[in-house]
Amino acid sequence: MKHKKLRHILGLLTNNGSYWINHDCFVEKTNTILLRRIENEIKKLKEYNKVLKEYEEKVLHEPNGRKDFSFDHADAYDDDSFADWNC
Numbered sequence: 001m002k003h004k005k006l007r008h009i010l011g012l013l014t015n016n017g018s019y020w021i022n023h024d025c026f027v028e029k030t031n032t033i034l035l036r037r038i039e040n041e042i043k044k045l046k047e048y049n050k051v052l053k054e055y056e057e058k059v060l061h062e063p064n065g066r067k068d069f070s071f072d073h074a075d076a077y078d079d080d081s082f083a084d085w086n087c
Helices: 002-013 017-021 024-061 072-076
Strands: none
Touching: none
16 A cells, blocks of 8 residues: 555656646646655654564454454544545
8 A cells, every 4th residue: 555655656756757848837836735645654654663573562462362452543544645646
């Protein structure tokens, strides 16, 4: 899931980057938007990895593999985060 989104972001910056470059009047604005969204995605991935690591540590240290850990932050990475990217 997260790798698919990272590939999408990298695609925007590389292969599909020519779309943004060819529209001079939008370059500065779109670059700012892209950078902000990339930073937000990185923060979400860090939070997701942190929660996942806590979960794994909790499960490994529980007797008999009990899973008492609340995985409330699993939705930190929203599947619809790119829904508004339709250009």
